[in-house]
Amino acid sequence: MRNIFILPIAATLVAFNQPSPTMDTFKWPGGIQAPVAEKEAKVFVAHGDQRIDNYYWLNQRENPKVLSYLNAENAYLDTVMSGTKELREKLFQEMKSRIKEKDESLPYKDNGYWYYTRYEEGKQYPVFCRKKESLEAPEEILLDQNIMAEGFKYYSIGGRAVSDNNELLAFTVDSVSRRLYGLQVKNLVTGAIYPETIPNVEGNYIVWAADNKTIFYVKKDVTTLLGYQVWRHELGTDPAKDVMVFEEKDNRFYIGVYRTKSKKYISIFSNMNQVSTEFRLLEAAQPTGLFKIFEPRKENFQYSIEHFDDRFYVLTDWDAPNFRLMQTPEAKTGKKNWKEVIAHRKDVYISNMLVFKNHLVLGEVKDALNQLRVIDQTSKEDYYISFPETVFAAFQHINPDYNTNLLRFSYTSMTTPGSIYDFNMDTRERVLKKQTEVLGGFKQEDYAAERLWATVRDGVKVPISLVYKKGMKKDGSNPLLLYAYGSYGASMSPGFNSNIISLLDRGFIYAIAHVRGGQELGRHWYDQGHMFNKKNTFYDFIDCGEFLIKEQYTSKEHLYAQGGSAGGLLMGAIVNMRPDLWNGVIADVPFVDVITTMSDPSIPLTTGEYKEWGNPAVKEEYSYMKSYSPYDNVEKKAYPNMLVTTGLHDSQVQYFEPAKWVAKLRELKTDNNKLLFKINMDAGHGGASGRFDYLKDKAWQYAFLLALEGKLE
Template sequence: MKGFQWPEGVPPPTVKKQPKEFIAHDDKRIDDYYWLNQRENPEVLYYLKAENTYLDTLMSGTKELREKLFLEMKSRIKEKDESLPYKDNGYWYYSRFEEGKQYPVFCRKKESLEAPEQIMLDQNLMATGFQYYSVGRRVVSDNNELLAFTVDSVGRRIYTLQFKNLITGVIYPEIITNVEGGNIAWAADNKTIFYVKKDVVTLLGYQIWRHELGTDAAKDVMVYEEKDNRFYTGVYRTKSKKYVSIYSSMNQVSTEYRLLEAAHPTGEFKIFEPREENFQYSIEHYNNKFYVLTDWKAPNYRLMETPEEKTGKNNWKEVIAHRKNVFISDMLVFKGHLVLSEMKDALNQLRVINFTDKKDYYITFPEAVFTSFPNVNPDYNTNILRFSYTSMTTPASIYDFDMDTRQRVLKKQTEVLGGFKKDEYTSERLWAVARDGVKIPVSIVYKKGVKKDGSNPLLLYAYGSYGASMSPSFNSNVISLLDRGFIYAIAHVRGGQEMGRQWYDQGHMFHKKNTFYDFIDCGEFLIKENYTTKEHLYANGGSAGGLLMGAIVNLRPDLWHGVIADVPFVDVITTMSDPSIPLTTGEYKEWGNPAQKEEYLYMKSYSPYDNVEKKAYPHMLVTTGLHDSQVQYFEPAKWVAKLRELKTDNNKLFFKINMEAGHGGASGRFDYLKDKAWQYAFLLALEGKVE
């Protein structure tokens, strides 16, 4: 390949086969690499390290390019930066980064931004001596004196809960282990806190406990246990501060809330409305009533209200009706206004409704492809909405918007250094036609002057699961590809909710293959429209998007020149058949339950690991983290081993394992860029552009 030569004569790692037989529904599967799930086995660790060594050796010629890419991406980041402060209960809260440091410093100032700074937590100091360190949720007590916070020093998303006295600066000795990182809530008494306990095997949060500060955690009281392991559970304080709420949720299927007045922490939680299959709702307390966002007889959701003392759905009254072409994804309540986040044609819009005159309007934006969503809005008694705005060419921007006068003020836009100029790039919204006639939105960005003559390398990204919508937003790292002639595109495939609830319904369970076909059809469309060719088309997805990558290389290996599969979920049947594996039981309604024959056979028909064949595959880079709790490292490990065994081509197959991290990769803001530099170097090497 012109401009770059891969080292020759370096054999890839080999790993022994140790067949294990699985039989279900009279169907037999042989898994030759099942034994790779032994995390502590020295032979497994030796193999993983051998894969890293092979990658290092084969890509040794990209070392200078990787360093250049890293410094380039790092140079765009304002190293000494500060988040936009927001006011809550008399204090201004913000975080800041110091030059050259990996982690944020969490701070606050009393009443005025001119007041002295108080450092609540310095994650840089806390992370000293750790390869990985993440601070999760941080919650301040009502009297502003106590901080509850969670930390994970492994990357497996098993957190510890700790407490700090913000007046004395003392961190209390009591430590509560095995908790959810984002679920803690203070009661109104400034001494009681609720938290979620995790099952250390499945990593499911399944119990809500009450702890009184200064007491032995062994005396904590369990206030709720989720008996159905298909549900995720959590706890939070309502925006009104009046209630502590426990929620249970089965993704896109069912929800249930329980409420307790925060002033009476030892009381009993009461159910808001009992759970039902295929019935979801979320709640927001306001004065003497609740607003309820629900899919009850409304697939795209509608807005209801109900009296505070009568929460059963027989008391619900409709405020905003259901619409077939608009998906209501979120709500935000203020004293005089209601703000709805609405998704239409793969664009998230903000709708403002005045409580007094019932008039409403949409906040307008200048670009055709954009993302807008509420920012931090803790204050009820204001007519100012703080929202975020971004596009594929506009860096993240935060506005304060007067909901009465409709005037907006730009409070902060992420500074992109390194010579970035917005007007040098352009973005578009395209519509690819899938094989069944459905139009698939594609968001695309490239440097102005790019000719649509088929010669451009193009990186196509998608996720397409769990109803998660991939909004078009700014990514400063992508500039390194755009400046080297790449086009970057996001395929908004079915499985998300960019086009409403039906978009999700058509992309999961027995319709999951639509996700894969949509992505392939988007690739074909971009070739047909002369944005690229097969020789220059690349694909990328992570986690459930990694499953998408595994499926498309089995279905259409000839369509892609290279594929990057990040932390890919590729062993669908084996994982979903093991309820002890984290996240399995909670996802039966996403993928299926292998105990049901029809669901088993459908999953097996697309499971990437089960469908690897003797044929040519594209160039591939697969990544994982040894401590990954979402997709265990052994899924991609087994997949790579089987691909090596069966593929008939001479294309490159690389497996990069972060031996110190989990699902999200490196915890530091700069270490993450080193991982990204590897990926971009892989793509550029395939294009022969390593200078």
């Protein structure tokens, strides 16, 4: 999905006691010729409308001419940014120095073992470990990714699943960054990895049956990269003899398989994002049985399920746009048997549920803030967990244990590093178990966060979360980086990100515009920001920028914008609509060629997104998409300074979309502003796989912004 977004979640800091940056302290090198892509006209005709794409040829990934052009863009970037080399290294070392290199995750207990991940000093990848019963027990190393990744430019371990008898580990690996994983099994008793490898599977959907020998997994189409079949594999047998147990016939749906928290059922789900869902169930003790449909799919009808005791809880939008909670007997799962537990509310969106033996926990969103609601399974009494800050994010953490009264949740804010608590749901006592250590002298008390509400052009109030250093003066001189995503109903939480300290300590305000297209204010917030309402996302972002200027947090000369993936589409739209408003824009792996991509069902993930953007085969949907598609609306005019990024192996937004966009911008733009294109030739949508390597990409971005501000210290 293009909703695998690049998210620089909120951060912390801004140094405002420094003098306003002077714009002439950094001199960009001159006289450098930017690469010029050849033009080879390709004509597209739909609904009587003709589009000419002069750069369509760039979609030939293996073509030496294409690779030569991409390498030329990287060389141009290196030359233009050569004066920032020392700054980039300084930024990289700063960001790396804030990370505790020798660290480990908070252990969680599952089926008699404590599981955790640790990092060794100076190493890029995690080591996955466990201890039996006690944290004082000897450590067992499940997988050491540092050893496994040797010799690879990219290496990612996806899902990991341990069998019920604790003796076998199923895991997936991607060594290309196309999210085509290989499934393998390791014997945790002997340490041997079984010889069979199952290629081209979904990374995170692997499930053991209760017999300790049967694995269910999702097979992917190698062209579209869609998971479309669920297969059953018996350990020790030839994968060629595996049995397909489900095939999704509608390529608009994404699928997955998982084990219920109660361990009783294996469930297959089919999901058309924000439109329709369907679940199938099989008892884990009967792996060769048939999956049965929980409730048949229907258009504009969503539900999710959790097994509890002799019944299922059902979270559904049936007559409830913001969702309501229902329950139904285990043996009677049809909708006619559902009974309401928690009613629908117009101002509260129920995002998820978590079931324990004695408690039920709901994740709720109100006024763009995540909240946790605890319900006693017996008395039905409920309460909300309280938090001290006005701008924050709180989520359920890892809670595999069904028979416990302890809820583990995470808490963060734009000034509070990620914190994990154990919360006693009976006594309401909370214990801080771990807070991410931020090295390098960070002091939380030096910074402040705010929640603002910008009234946009149609009268709607859009929330903005921002963070700055105490003492900030609202005089319009502050550089400000405004981030947003605004698609797929994904809500952007105001959390902590230590990387942004490097910008904020140099005078930047960091802000998140919670634009329509997410669900920060409920389902209607999403409905007003997709399909025929998509332009609201762009207008909201522009109007938030105008608001921040009006309130003198910044000015046009110091206002910057950033978004990635579908948020990169947002960047492409706003530079076409209001190029004068931004001094600089960073578009990460941007989805910018909407019509061409959505017209080609062979391109990965296209068909599953018809309900997000539209289907170009429908004339009205085609026309609306064309009216905002960034690539189709590039014009002869001045554009702001821009840095565009991509990965050659990107499976979510193919590299050729930003490549074509940059080529067309170079052809038509009338300004002398910087247009830079950075291509990671070894990675995909999420960038480098190493723990620290991705910071080098981040250093490029920050150096770009700081150079535009004339600051190289």
